[in-house]
Amino acid sequence: MITGVEPVVRHDFRLVPAALSLWLGALLGLLWMWWMPAVCGAAAVVVSVLLLIRLRRGGSRWWAGAVALLVAGLLLTGPLALRFGRAEHDPLRALADQGREVALRMLVTERPKPIRSAGYADQQAGPRSVVVAGEVLHAEQDGRAVLTSGRVVLLAPFASWNGIVPGQEVMATGELAPPRDADLTVAAVYVRGPPSGATVAPWWQRAAESMRAALRRACAVLPEEQAGLVPGLVVGDTSGLSERLDREFTDAGLTHLMAVSGSNVAIVCGAVLLLLRLLRAGPRLSAVLAGVALAGFVILAGGEPSVLRAGVMGGIALLALALGRQRSVVPALAGAVCVLVAWDPAMAVSFGFALSVIATAGLVLLAPRWAEVLQRRGLPPGFAEGLAVPAAAFVVTAPVVAGMAGQLSIVSVAANVLAAPVVAPATVFGVLATVVAGVWPTGGELVVRLAGPEAGWLILVARRASEVPGAVLPWPGGWWGGALALAVAVAVVLALRRRRLRVLLALVLAGVLLLVVPGRVITPGWPPPGWAVVACDVGQGDSLVLATGEPKRAIVVDTGPEPGPVDRCLDRLGVDRVPLVVLSHLHADHIGGLESVFEGRAVGGIAVGPGRRPDWAWRQAGQIAARHGVPLLELEAGRRLEWPSLSLEVLGPAFVSEEEDDNDDGTQINNSSVVLRARTPAGSVLLTGDVELAAQSDLLAAGADLHADILKVPHHGSRFSLPQFLAAVSARLALVSVGSGNRYGHPNRTTLDTLTADGALVARTDTDGDTAVIPDQTGPALVRRGK
Numbered sequence: 001m002i003t004g005v006e007p008v009v010r011h012d013f014r015l016v017p018a019a020l021s022l023w024l025g026a027l028l029g030l031l032w033m034w035w036m037p038a039v040c041g042a043a044a045v046v047v048s049v050l051l052l053i054r055l056r057r058g059g060s061r062w063w064a065g066a067v068a069l070l071v072a073g074l075l076l077t078g079p080l081a082l083r084f085g086r087a088e089h090d091p092l093r094a095l096a097d098q099g100r101e102v103a104l105r106m107l108v109t110e111r112p113k114p115i116r117s118a119g120y121a122d123q124q125a126g127p128r129s130v131v132v133a134g135e136v137l138h139a140e141q142d143g144r145a146v147l148t149s150g151r152v153v154l155l156a157p158f159a160s161w162n163g164i165v166p167g168q169e170v171m172a173t174g175e176l177a178p179p180r181d182a183d184l185t186v187a188a189v190y191v192r193g194p195p196s197g198a199t200v201a202p203w204w205q206r207a208a209e210s211m212r213a214a215l216r217r218a219c220a221v222l223p224e225e226q227a228g229l230v231p232g233l234v235v236g237d238t239s240g241l242s243e244r245l246d247r248e249f250t251d252a253g254l255t256h257l258m259a260v261s262g263s264n265v266a267i268v269c270g271a272v273l274l275l276l277r278l279l280r281a282g283p284r285l286s287a288v289l290a291g292v293a294l295a296g297f298v299i300l301a302g303g304e305p306s307v308l309r310a311g312v313m314g315g316i317a318l319l320a321l322a323l324g325r326q327r328s329v330v331p332a333l334a335g336a337v338c339v340l341v342a343w344d345p346a347m348a349v350s351f352g353f354a355l356s357v358i359a360t361a362g363l364v365l366l367a368p369r370w371a372e373v374l375q376r377r378g379l380p381p382g383f384a385e386g387l388a389v390p391a392a393a394f395v396v397t398a399p400v401v402a403g404m405a406g407q408l409s410i411v412s413v414a415a416n417v418l419a420a421p422v423v424a425p426a427t428v429f430g431v432l433a434t435v436v437a438g439v440w441p442t443g444g445e446l447v448v449r450l451a452g453p454e455a456g457w458l459i460l461v462a463r464r465a466s467e468v469p470g471a472v473l474p475w476p477g478g479w480w481g482g483a484l485a486l487a488v489a490v491a492v493v494l495a496l497r498r499r500r501l502r503v504l505l506a507l508v509l510a511g512v513l514l515l516v517v518p519g520r521v522i523t524p525g526w527p528p529p530g531w532a533v534v535a536c537d538v539g540q541g542d543s544l545v546l547a548t549g550e551p552k553r554a555i556v557v558d559t560g561p562e563p564g565p566v567d568r569c570l571d572r573l574g575v576d577r578v579p580l581v582v583l584s585h586l587h588a589d590h591i592g593g594l595e596s597v598f599e600g601r602a603v604g605g606i607a608v609g610p611g612r613r614p615d616w617a618w619r620q621a622g623q624i625a626a627r628h629g630v631p632l633l634e635l636e637a638g639r640r641l642e643w644p645s646l647s648l649e650v651l652g653p654a655f656v657s658e659e660e661d662d663n664d665d666g667t668q669i670n671n672s673s674v675v676l677r678a679r680t681p682a683g684s685v686l687l688t689g690d691v692e693l694a695a696q697s698d699l700l701a702a703g704a705d706l707h708a709d710i711l712k713v714p715h716h717g718s719r720f721s722l723p724q725f726l727a728a729v730s731a732r733l734a735l736v737s738v739g740s741g742n743r744y745g746h747p748n749r750t751t752l753d754t755l756t757a758d759g760a761l762v763a764r765t766d767t768d769g770d771t772a773v774i775p776d777q778t779g780p781a782l783v784r785r786g787k
Helices: 016-031 036-058 065-086 089-096 203-221 226-236 243-249 262-278 283-300 303-320 327-342 345-349 351-365 366-375 383-405 410-440 441-464 478-495 497-513 565-571 615-628 657-661 665-670 694-702 723-729 747-758
Strands: 101-108 113-118 126-141 142-146 151-157 169-178 187-193 407-409 472-474 534-537 544-547 554-557 582-584 607-608 632-634 640-643 648-652 677-678 683-687 711-712 732-734 761-764 773-775 779-784
Touching: 016 036, 016 327, 036 065, 065 327, 065 345, 089 126, 089 142, 089 169, 101 151, 142 582, 151 169, 187 677, 203 226, 203 283, 203 441, 226 243, 226 410, 226 441, 226 534, 243 441, 243 773, 262 303, 283 303, 283 383, 283 677, 303 327, 327 345, 345 351, 345 723, 351 366, 351 383, 366 747, 383 410, 383 478, 407 410, 410 441, 441 779, 472 534, 534 723, 544 677, 554 565, 607 615, 640 732, 648 694, 665 694, 683 773, 694 723, 723 747, 732 773, 761 779
Parallel strands: 151 187, 554 582, 582 607, 607 632, 683 711, 711 732, 732 761
Antiparallel strands: 101 126, 101 169, 113 126, 126 142, 126 151, 169 187, 407 472, 534 544, 534 773, 544 554, 640 648, 648 677, 677 683, 773 779
């Protein structure tokens, strides 16, 4: 921590060449050819021998660095080259290329990682599969043993595999496939069934899992989003984190807070050392006790690359403290890289590992200098380091993030400055709650409540930062994108060192803001005055907003597949009161965002049709209504609802019998959609939910007046629309609510052609973004917000 203007620290870089050679050799071996470690190792040996010969004549402090480089070269040419060769020629890799089925017994080496899936139809959003990494102990293919000891990753069902603990041995049968990641994994295994023959995990792994579970239970006393975030902040457990929060933290540049790294280790060990200092413990005893705490924390957090890197580095720093030697952080960082890459070469291609190492280097080498410059320019010490630390972390990690994600968060520095004050207390309270909850659940709940406000603040910062127009800048992905970002970062840093270039850079940025940033960001033109209907861009789902004619009030029909998009759409429209939320039917892509409609708004009630399937969706709607104290209403055919400039008439459906509902395959739920006719200042609107052929035929047969000026096209423009139905509506405007790049083929070209042939102007949320309908002298008119 920087406490004032300090002299520049002279860092010890002697271990850096050894660390870079090991990292580079492993990286090239994994991304290019398996024999590259041997080539890099031979080069390192030659260079180190030449250095040793030269340094022998006069002696030098770099003698130790040359010896370390020699050891690194010998490791690359020997043990590491052999490991790469064995992995490349492992028998399972050949079987994976053929897609064979095998039976495995494996040792689980990491916690299962959930794979989240978006909700659609009757499938609830959330994790359905997990990735389980392990080492093969025995393998059989068609009853014949396969001589292998390679690594594999299992893609397995979430429900039956999520409880597996590292250290367990399990048996599984599945279909092999080539690995997708460039590491030492020899095959991926697609498993459909549950694990069998599971052994008991080591006691320390069982204890760690028990403590993590106790923390999750204790967090249940917090609001839902805070309850999912706190375990992520403390031990990197993001299993309870919603997809919305995950995306918002990514857009705000705060994802690193949920990846256990050096900052977590520093906070935990720092808290222990501070306590021991208050108790007047000596340096060696303090280092030993802090080391015990460090080991426990690493086991608790799991064996992720960033955790192990931070743990090894923290252990080296504590060893220096125990020996009474104040070493620079650079040798500790380089030593950690050497140890970890030699132990597990796959870390060389881990983005988490790279981000952790690079961020630490930036904080050590750049942040103190930048803080010193800012202090010389008159900024108070606390503010100077508060700006220098996140700025340095952003600059050094931006190339890696750009290449990895294909985007850059331009709000990252500001978001990290705002988040920094609460990270340490949230971590300390979370770790304390984890320890207490295992033996005293009530006490754990009391302690975890202390972490709730900090988690709430982080959620607020991430949400507001991600909502800033242009918060995420699209960027080329891959190596070229990373190289381009690195060149830009270097150019900006060099430009800031000279006054004239700083002025030129400021002018360039001003020009970009004026010429590149969309006009709606600078002078917002949304929403258009007098809007009557808006189709919100919520991805692959439905959400429409109808103005009631009262200030800041609107009816919401469906809420999209996930929280977040509908909330932002309502914010853009300035809606803070929703007299009624209508759920056309209970499929996930129509009710997934229901909870977020309540964020910062008064909601009068939730209305549904006669359908009650799927069960989970009906329960979810009831729970949300009960939690917010609003009624859950049923809309029957013929009912009318009135507001000052809006009226709704329920045209369908007829009652859905329990027998039909129970035997539904998804089509019946679609056909149970509430069909509404709305009368607005812009004209009549037919809201159709996801009605398909049968329901459309029923409406035609019933003789209902289906004519409308505006049609919400059924089922995202799928092919299941009758031409007669579309002709009966004869709409002038057709709104298609659909997600870009969806795998369902929506909207269908034939349906769009039919609408166009009938004289409708088609607007799509996947290409046009939020789309508003406004009254015009000649009828309804469209205003597209754009993507």
